[in-house]
Amino acid sequence: MRLPNGYGSVYKLSGKRRKPFIVKKTLGYHVDYDSGKSVRDDMIIGYAETKAEGLQMLANYNNNPYDVKASNMTFKDLYEEWSERAYKTASEATISADKAAFNACEPLHNKTFINLKAKDFQYLFDTTDKNHPTMRKMKILISKMYKYAMKYDYVSKDYSEFIDISEYKDKNPNQYNRQKFTDEEVKTLWEHQDNSICQTVLMLIYSGVRVNELLNLKKENVHLEERYFDVVASKTKSGIRKVPIAEKVFQFYKSRFEDTDSEYLIHRSNGEQYKYDNYYKKHFLPLMEQLGMNHTPHCCRYTCSSMMHKAEIRETIRKKILGHSQDLINKTYTQLDIDEIVSAINLI
Incomplete structure (x- = not known):
């Protein structure tokens, strides 16, 4: 016929x-x-x-x-198309988190995206060995991809909203104690202050910055004379801020600023930037084991917050230093602001 x-x-x-x-x-x-x-x-x-x-x-x-391109597009194809656009304006932290989440979704990479249903995504989460924080990032990534796919009419239904990870909220096989360093532990760190990794831990504790904010810090953004540095890339918009350098750890900043020609304040022996995994696994964890402590780098930030609270530093100042408050977005710092946060951090 x-x-x-x-x-x-x-x-x-x-x-x-x-x-x-x-x-x-x-x-x-x-x-x-x-x-x-x-x-x-x-x-x-x-x-x-x-x-x-x-x-x-x-x-x-x-x-x-229908769009034949969409009918043949795999999960990996869609991710690559979406990320090419999304990563142009995303922060380094967001890109890093999304890439890790994509790698964790490896069983779906070669599956046709429009054929994936809620049961396929749920099976991935029910069988993965990832912990709950990683599962949450995986779900967020899939949601972002669906939003993009629906915008361009690749799909008509968002199955990410049906992914349920609530029963896995306690699933964290690598979980460490996320409590603050005790006064005795901080004292122990000071007793080992000649150790360069101990110094970075103390720099984290007495600034409250996230570990990646310190590892990404370039010397051009450090103002030794004024006793502060600029965080220019952060996990959140409010994280873009000026952070005071406490007098107690000032010498650590100064010595690193002057030690080599590396553009990064905290750097490897060859002058290159530390990546989080390298710093955490090869330096931070061995130090914790050596000193008999059970902490993650985030505990340093929690410790700083606790110490500022104990010193009765006003909440608004604590939020300025930690980068918590949303109303700090696009805020212009005056010299008075900088003097205030420097004075505050020197109280802990």
Whole structure:
């Protein structure tokens, strides 16, 4: 039976194939300027095991045309297309978190995105060995991808909203004690202040910055004379701030500022920047084991907050230093502000 003009075609390809029938649709024509001939622009809708199946695919497409690109797009393809746009304006911390979440979704990478359903995503989360914080980042990433896919009509339904990780809230096999350093532990750190890693821990405790904020800190953003440094990239918008340098740890900043030509304040022996995993696994954890302590770098931030509270520093000042308050976005610091936060940090 001859198909109507413009309807499309189904025909068998040569050779031995699992799906030998190709389903095509002509979208139009263009002129080949080398030959001067008119050339047909065909779109491949798919492949079928039988001609009847191919005709059904063609009929389905003609009844409800869809984006063939989207129909063949894998989870990995969509991530790459989405991230190319999203990462142009995202912070380094956000990009790092999204990349780690994508790697954790590896079982889905080669699956066609529009064919994934709620049960497929739930199975991934039910069988993964990742802890709850990582699972939360995975869910956030999938939600971002669905938002993008719906914006460009690749899908019509967002299955990320049905992912349930509530039962895994206590799933954290690598969990460490997230409590503040005790006064005795801080005293022990000071007793080992000749140790360069001890110094970085004390710098974290007496500034309240996130570990990546310190590892990403460039010397050009450190103002020794004024006793503060600028955090120019952070996990949150309110994290972009000026952080005071406490007098107790000032010498640690000064010695690192002057030690090499590295652009980073905290750097490896060759002058290159520390990556979090390298710093955490090869330096921070061994130090904690050596000193008999059980903490993560985030405990330093918690300790700073606790010490400022104990010193009765006003909440507004604590939020300025820690970068917690949303009303600090785009705030212009005056010299009075800087003097105030420097004076406050010297109370702990």
